[in-house]
Amino acid sequence: MVTPTLNATRFVQSVSLTLALYFSIIVILSMTMIKPAHASGNVFPIQAPNNVGFLPAYILQFLSVSGTLAEMQAAYNAWLALPTTVCRNQYGPVNCGDISPFSSVVTGPFYTLCPAGYVSGGHDCHLIYPISTCPPHSTGAPATNPTSCTCDDPYVPDPTHSNCILDQYTLSLRIVPGQVEPGKQATVIATVINTVTQKPAAGVAVSIKVDVDAGTGGHAHHDAARPKGSLSGGGSTGPDGTVSFTFMAPEVSGTHTFTAQCDSPTCTNNPVTAKIKVKVDGLELITASPYYALQDSAGKVIGAVKNKHSDNHYLTNAAIKKLKDFAERYNGTVLPGAKLYLNDASLVWGGLFDVGSTPWKSPHTAHDRGRSIDIRAENSGGQYEGAVPFAYFDDTIKAAADAHARAALHCQGSIVTAVCLGIPYNRHFHVDF
Amino acid sequence: MKTSRKLLTGIATLAISLHAHAYPGESIVLDPATGNYTITYRGDSNSTDLSQTVFVPSTKVVPSIRSGFHLGEKSAIVYRYTVSNGTTAKQAIVSVVLDQIIDPIVGELPFPLDQNETKENIDAYRAATKAALSTPANWYGSIIRVTNEDGSKLNRVAWRPKPPIRMGGIPAGHTLTGFGFSSVDLPGVGPSQMDGLGEVLGFPDEGPIESSAIKAELDRIRDNDFVTRPAAVPTIAVPVPFNAAVLLERIQTQMHTWIGMKLLDPTFSSQLDRYFQSAISAYRLNQPKVGKKQIETMRELIEKEHQDLGHDEEHDSDKSQEKNDDRQSALIGRLAARVLDFDLKYVLKRMDDDEDRGHKK
Incomplete structure (x- = not known):
């Protein structure tokens, strides 16, 4: 058996060239890979993590590496640092999908294990596609090693398309006008936005109630009978994400607080409050x-x-x-x-x-x-x-x-x-x- | 007679009911026999109980007012008024009010407000008011200038008997002279308001509900609780620097308001308009002689309708003067004629004064 000697300079040069070659391959593959269509329901498949193993001797020979166990381990670690999406056999990079068993097994001071991206076939290491799975609450296609994942209803992709999450909604209130005279009307507009898509959310049921703040409007006295005004209208949001309520102010002035919430589905910021002054100006x-x-x-x-x-x-x-x-x-x-x-x-x-x-x-x-x-x-x-x-x-x-x-x-x-x-x-x- | 009174009462009630959106049972009923109003109203929005009170108006006077005006010192016009109460009046006259006085009268001081509400300023204001107004004995005068909610301005001069008011006033069949002031504005014709002394209005609760139509109607009645008579009132501002054309335009505008007061025939007004336009154009074209001729022609037309207009100024405080402002020609009332003649003569005088000053230079 030829005992390999370590030429550090040639090793670095060789590794650098190899790294550059593999990087180029990665770029080319990335450009040519058919990416999954990231429609509203799709997320990216999750890639398998690295496995640690040792490189058979002939791989080392391929890489023209020889030396002590520590040197070979270093070379192996460098090889491990290469992207796992790159498929290779003893001859170098290959298109993923090729299954190329090693033809021999080296024993001795080297362990025979399959490196990352390989599956053991006994004495052989078989190349496999990069392992991928789908995030939770999604279904992959194909079922094994999927190339695309679709979120299960009612889940939707998060903004990064990495996970499937439930739709989230945000509620806001706007009062028109912001101040109203006693006995007059104002409109309370509830707006619901889909937090993920930032688009108006239709069909969200919103409920609202009104109360009056004690001690406001010049009335130091307070009890449960203090008029709060009345609310009418409401229901579910329309296509523009809004639903309106009509507030009829009482004859008694004061600060009134509206408390609204999304009932179905719920909003992440339930409940939301807004205030209006019932007062005579000037x-x-x-x-x-x-x-x-x-x-x-x-x-x-x-x-x-x-x-x-x-x-x-x-x-x-x-x-x-x-x-x-x-x-x-x-x-x-x-x-x-x-x-x-x-x-x-x-x-x-x-x-x-x-x-x-x-x-x-x-x-x-x-x-x-x-x-x-x-x-x-x-x-x-x-x-x-x-x-x-x-x-x-x-x-x-x-x-x-x-x-x-x-x-x-x-x-x-x-x-x-x-x-x-x-x-x-x-x-x-x-x-x- | 009783039938007609009942009919009138019913009409009054019906009219108010139709006009107003009153609560059930509410009404304002005028009794033609007494001239008083019976007001039935809801005093509490939480109850359907009705309350009632009687409003005795202050319009049971038979006033007449005689206006005098002449050119005083420093180009100020001196206004003087004599007020009479007819023999059939049921109330003494206890107020004489002149509205629509836009500019301050001579000697008037602004009403002290806010940071100016010092004793010194208030005393000075009261002293100035007293000096600015000519007031009969046992009466007092006041000047009011306020701005309403809608931005409109209220300017009035008012005289009243010194308190207690029930002890004074102009009884039926009597005359009182000595009301007056000076102004730099020319006279127009405006309404004077005179009223008597009704009864103090009281409600056995908080009165009609604010939003009730009864309240609105009662307010309207109270806001018009006086008798009006036309009087010479300073309503025409003299432009500074003096401009004859502009002043003639203002006089013409004021004159047009007399048609609605039935003091000026529309046809006669149109006839005067032609001379007004000619005079205004002449002065604009710096043709004072032409302008003067147009004005003198207008004065001749007026003189044809009412003679001896100038005497009214000389004898405006002469009780024996037979002439009075109530005599009407078919084309122009005497007061309107006097006012217009005075205003036109003023323009001529100012132009003559300017011409004299020009010759002296």
């Missing part, structure tokens, strides 16, 4: 002025009710200007030096002002849009400070008219007379601007 706080009083002599905000409505002095800008005109007339001419004592106007976001004993119900009619205010008038209910005296009721009404406002008396539970005589325990002027 209301401003009535600021302090020498023309009127917002607080009584004890510093208490007139009309404010702790833990219920403590912020009750909001009007539109135009109404505030008229109010000041009216108040100046009262202060300057009707009752010089006296001020109008301002009770309830509107809440910070307007809407129904449930001043009565039953929450969320009227009365306090007309105090919802920032164009009305109550002013103290002489009464028997104990709110004397700053009340307009009975003798000046006419003058006060005319002063309001000069400022293009309408003043009239309101007196809950009183006898029906022109000036609310009888039991005017809460008699006050109601002024509309």
Whole structure:
């Protein structure tokens, strides 16, 4: 037996040339291989991992390698580093599909094992195609060593076409308009997107509910009976991936939260929330002025009710200007030096002002849009400070008219007379601007 | 008579019901005998119970107003008004209001708002208002300039008896003079509003529901709770620098509004229009003599309809003056004639003044 000697330089050159040759072959094969059509249901087959083995001596002879066991193992490892998709026999690269048994077996210090890509046939090593399998939830064609894999229903290929996964959906909400007045409508649009394809998903059933956030809209009180508005419409998404709901806002202002979810199939980001403000726009706080009083002599905000409505002095800008005109007339001419004592106007976001004993119900009619205010008038209910005296009721009404406002008396539970005589325990002027 | 009253009442009720989309049972019924309105309404949207109250309007006056105007110092026009209440009036007149005064009157200060709401500014504002308005004894005047929600502006001058208002006013059969102010704007003809003293309107609850048609109708009634009479009101702005053609156009535009007020015959208006157009063209072409001739012709046409128009200015506060603004010719009312004659004469005067200044240079 000829003992091979290791010529390092020639070995490196030889291996380099071989590597270059095999790389070229790989490239050519890759270009000529019929790739599986990656339609929506197809994924790439998985290639078999490397097996570790030893190279028979004649392979080493083919590679012109000789030397110690360590050197031969190094050469073998280099051979192992070659892509496993490359098929070869003792003569070199061959087209995969060829089965070329080795004709001899070398014994001695070399083990006889089949290298990667070979299957043992006893004394022979048989070349085989690169081993491939299909990812889970897919079916291969052909069944053995498939060249294409199709995802099983209802699975679909992931974006890299390496695995089969269940369809995933993402839900989003959009509200049009983003803010709505009490008693008016808004549209809630739910959109479902197929997360994998990024395309609209049709036929997805979406459900939605609405709730109101406690403490919003100027109402410090809260209970389960607080109106939340109503929702109608809905169903399943259409071809554009959307389904619409109509929200009818309640008369009570506040922040409302919509919570939506995909029911069938589910969405990965279930549930999704979005908020809308139910409010009257353009209301401003009535600021302090020498023309009127917002607080009584004890510093208490007139009309404010702790833990219920403590912020009750909001009007539109135009109404505030008229109010000041009216108040100046009262202060300057009707009752010089006296001020109008301002009770309830509107809440910070307007809407129904449930001043009565039953929450969320009227009365306090007309105090919802920032164009009305109550002013103290002489009464028997104990709110004397700053009340307009009975003798000046006419003058006060005319002063309001000069400022293009309408003043009239309101007196809950009183006898029906022109000036609310009888039991005017809460008699006050109601002024509309 | 009773049948006709019932018919009128029924018609009033029916008209309101048809016009309004009221809740069942709601109505506003006018009683022709008293002139008062009975309002039946729902005071609470959560209840079908009906409430009722009576609105006594402030229109039970029989007003007349006489307008005087003359050129004062520094090219300001002095306006003066005399108000009378007819003998058949059931209420005293307690307000005299002039609307549509666009520009500030002479001496007016802006209403102090926001950061300007200081005692000094408020006192100055009130003093200026008092000085700017001519006011009869025991009355007070005010100037209101506000902007409505829709952006429209409200400008008015108002006079009222000093409080308590029930103690004052112009009773039936009486006359009061001394209302007035000065303005740099020329007079046009606009509505004056006068009202009496009804009853204080009260509701035994919170009043009609805001969204109710009854509320809307009642608001309309209250917003028109006065009697109007035409008066000379400063509505024509004099262009600065002075431009005769532009001013004539503005006068012509104002004149056209008198047709709807039944103060000017449309045919006569068309006749005047021809002279207006000629005058405007002449001044634009720098032909003042031609323009002057057109204006003088218009004045002659007006003089044919109403004589001695100039006397009204000299004796505008003369109670014995027999002439009054209510006399109407077939073609143009006397007040409209006086106003138009004054405005045209103003244009001539300004052109003469300019010509004199040009000669002095």
